[in-house]
Amino acid sequence: MRIGVLTAGGDCPGLNAVIRSVVHRAVVDRDDEVIGFEDGFKGLLEGRHRELDLNSVSGILARGGTILGSARLERDRLREACDNSEELMGRLGIDALIPIGGEGTLTAATMLSEAGLPVVGVPKTIDNDISATDRTFGFDTAVGVATEAMDRLKTTAESHQRVMVVEVMGRHAGWIALEAGMAGGAHGICLPERPFEIDDLCKMVEERFSRGKKFAVICVAEGARPAEGSMEYAKGEIDQYGHERFVGIGNRLATEMERRLGKEARPVILGHVQRGGTPTAYDRVLATRFGWHAVEAAHRGDFGMMTALRGTDIVMTPLADATRELKTVPQDRMDETEAVF
Amino acid sequence: MRIGVLTAGGDCPGLNAVIRSVVHRAVVDRDDEVIGFEDGFKGLLEGRHRELDLNSVSGILARGGTILGSARLERDRLREACDNSEELMGRLGIDALIPIGGEGTLTAATMLSEAGLPVVGVPKTIDNDISATDRTFGFDTAVGVATEAMDRLKTTAESHQRVMVVEVMGRHAGWIALEAGMAGGAHGICLPERPFEIDDLCKMVEERFSRGKKFAVICVAEGARPAEGSMEYAKGEIDQYGHERFVGIGNRLATEMERRLGKEARPVILGHVQRGGTPTAYDRVLATRFGWHAVEAAHRGDFGMMTALRGTDIVMTPLADATRELKTVPQDRMDETEAVF
């Protein structure tokens, strides 16, 4: 069998682990050929690929990034290719395609699959917001990085009697904020799923100070928003190029809490450190299993499907289902901690 | 409600996180009283306890060990206490008991429960070998520590063209060896679940050397055993006190492989570093959720049960089921990597 593999979308710890696993399973155990397309779907359409053997994937298991690169592709070019899918298949010369990527990638994968290509998807996102899988690799690493940061910030907050506002990733789903907040012992957690009242946050801080705990750490997802009318948005942060760069919710919330509480509040925007670098053991295992099962699915002819974690098992689930709706934090998970506002 | 909590058995990262979570949920949200028994069931029988309020659990979320201590108790003393369970209950003055522990502890908890005590168990073991829960806290930390060690050892093995044999914990179940082996990219993994042929391991190493990869890392569970006749056991390692200390499978396997292969082989016995210290974010979240749900179960009167992870949910499962049989690595998990021997 000749299997093509590609990575698309943002960086995510574990991408290389999937690639390595696909090669190990396919080449060593199954006697397949594996080729890797460069820069995601772009390389696929442009025919840029290289053969992947055992040596090509040696030493990459623990390495961040992707040896295949990743780039954005306009949806139109892909649609066009789908319209000529037979020509594309002929040109690619592969029996199965394993695209590894997030929501956008899986949507593209679905298009290709519906156009007749033999696709087995592997989901990835540090945000953990893909339906149909209990977890995605990259998420555990992101939570780990954010938690370590909160551990560090807590002692500073305590020594200096400050409020620390830590902004973590999560535009539409608050999984990282929820789990890093719980693991880091945040006193307040703000999620995109539930608009927060800044008054409640301030009351919590004041209650802490009044019983002698003169500090607080707030973990806020970048997509979290104050409830209507709860917080006057800082105005005028439009930069010279006309967009609102660099003044996200973390900065705003710190500014606003400092103003209201009359206590020092400092923002920390963790940013990209959450999405790169060496994956945790958990993410390496999950990524490795996904790669293995993707090859098996290809051999079974299980196309139009994607790998998913269900409990402790890896199962196959329809590609289309996976992207139908975002997996957000449900109410019962929020209930499990008094820190969610 | 007045809730008693205790920790028993070996150290396990996340114990303090459970205690803290029980106190947060019970005291803050539920207006309960929580008392902590010292040194496990020993302190329970001896009436050694202290009240746990918010201050007692401040700052312990990320700390290893257990603020309540842990000690072994002879089963007979416990049995005796069960025979007088009414007297015991009167003396304890609690409405619910939350013991946090491994197989032994949960068996003891079952005894107490059957004797009529209102028990809600919380399972813990770094070995991940308790049935009825997908994972236990402590396991992720153990795998993380072992994986980091393997990352370090790999470069040494490679630079010096050596075989490294890393012995990890797991007397009866090979979960740590399996996952740390996969995450650390071990070339060979030996589990208690499947006797290994030392010839096969040697063949794998020779095959690697012959294709230019002049090193290998073997991850072996402490409970792994060679197949009958596969490896003459080193003899005479009985120490002066008459027991076989310090010469476990890791040391033996390294000695034997060096002798057979004529290549340097070095053992590394990770030992206790796997079971102590700060828990990973994953383990902190799991431990925190277990604590929260244990309090809820107590309030619902859901006794004789224990918290368990099923997929992404925390559910309650009968205590007795949990310890009926050990959860070992099933065949299909071994099949997912070519490294298991």
Added chain:
Amino acid sequence: MRIGVLTAGGDCPGLNAVIRSVVHRAVVDRDDEVIGFEDGFKGLLEGRHRELDLNSVSGILARGGTILGSARLERDRLREACDNSEELMGRLGIDALIPIGGEGTLTAATMLSEAGLPVVGVPKTIDNDISATDRTFGFDTAVGVATEAMDRLKTTAESHQRVMVVEVMGRHAGWIALEAGMAGGAHGICLPERPFEIDDLCKMVEERFSRGKKFAVICVAEGARPAEGSMEYAKGEIDQYGHERFVGIGNRLATEMERRLGKEARPVILGHVQRGGTPTAYDRVLATRFGWHAVEAAHRGDFGMMTALRGTDIVMTPLADATRELKTVPQDRMDETEAVF
């Protein structure tokens, strides 16, 4: 002997290690009494202190922050106290005072010493910019945190063909940027000590892209500045409260490089994570040695001095010398890497 100890100024990993070491040396070995003043000089003047025995410092060696707290004090109040130094000494009832702190603290310590108080200083700053000592504790931890972040960002930059601009601490001295930049393999390093030409930075990036290395990581100290005329400063970032919050050099540089290069550039502002949390082994050892030698100096009557690292030795150096001028990165250290711009 009765020794007073206090911590002042910003958080710095290793503060607790000094306190612990003072107590160990003084109480255990020397049979002294040690009292700790709360919230720095503020607690000193207000007489807020508590006795520190072995138990008070148990388990704090690896903990970030300071168990004594830290707060800012108006210089005037201190000056006033110096004018009545005899009254102050009588009130304090101590034979030696060990203030642990940065430039501001050591200046205050010099004032107190000149007013006749028996002061032995211990320097601390994550910025490593205090003259007269080769290194200060906290610096190694800060560099370690920044380096780990750069390790993570590098793979993301590479996978996505981006420029990453990492802003690290260092308002007046570029030690963190220099060492984290070298350790993290930054392609460009910008220091407060040398105004940089943005053209040169852009040229370097373009040269990298042109030889196939389609990414770059820039490590910039928060106090770094473009050479006169080299970079039009972004305008209009004044926030609603009238100050230039949240738009430091990191954000500006990323914006400007993206504009000039036509390539994606992303800023990451590491911020407070660099100054808190558990200290590295190096910082723990240095802090412990400082504490030990401060007690010895007190016993020798070596007042008006401060501990300092010279080579591998801890020596005593006049307090006044230490703060006379800032220790900045000298030319020959910049020459040691081609990455400094």
Added chain:
Amino acid sequence: MRIGVLTAGGDCPGLNAVIRSVVHRAVVDRDDEVIGFEDGFKGLLEGRHRELDLNSVSGILARGGTILGSARLERDRLREACDNSEELMGRLGIDALIPIGGEGTLTAATMLSEAGLPVVGVPKTIDNDISATDRTFGFDTAVGVATEAMDRLKTTAESHQRVMVVEVMGRHAGWIALEAGMAGGAHGICLPERPFEIDDLCKMVEERFSRGKKFAVICVAEGARPAEGSMEYAKGEIDQYGHERFVGIGNRLATEMERRLGKEARPVILGHVQRGGTPTAYDRVLATRFGWHAVEAAHRGDFGMMTALRGTDIVMTPLADATRELKTVPQDRMDETEAVF
């Protein structure tokens, strides 16, 4: 200029950082050619080498091990080569040789230098026992790994009221034990430099238990020895092959303390994890500076010398001096902590 570089002796975090730095300085800044000999002096004599350009050293700064490999060479073969040094020089075709290694390597380097080869040495050893340099790279990483292990073991020791005996590297010099012991807060530290009385260790443990601290952590260098008559050595640990494998001082001390104290004592032998894997930021900076200065020395014709750290400066020091005697822990460093026995 044509510069040869090689790595010899045991693994040591930072080797790759030196190689990278040599290439960066020589190729980028100086327009030199650099060739790397494989497997240390063995590859040198056998003429196995490859050119090293910017691409060859891309991404290796943070990687453990050595891309050039390392192997032992019989001293006789080297001596022979020295007798024909002109022939050797002709064959090598290099203008300078930069061997990176420990005591053995530097002795060999001295031989080559005395035979007329243009040698600039770079010292490396995780043991930090080379005279003439304040520190060697690799040491900080080793201490860091050992300290993290002690952090983990401490909580286990405390929860289970145990004595933990941690054996760290250091056959002839106790630097790792001293610094990891101080950083990890060991209650006892045993060094090769000073025979210890096991009675004193036991007394310390008993004193701790009697004041309620029911645990202890002992950090023992592998080369530490009990004072004459202080501890009956365990007998009969000779294994089937006639050597005393696997029963070092750590195991013995734990066995003996358990016997004497009647308390559980457990050994942990850290072993090879201390000498491999990614280097700390400190070690990366030191290694990078060493590489840079070695190239400069070569250009100045400063042969027969080796790079060394003195205070904050890198200086050149005669190769022969460096290996004249081992740098052991001096009395005044032992005096700085009450924990050394």
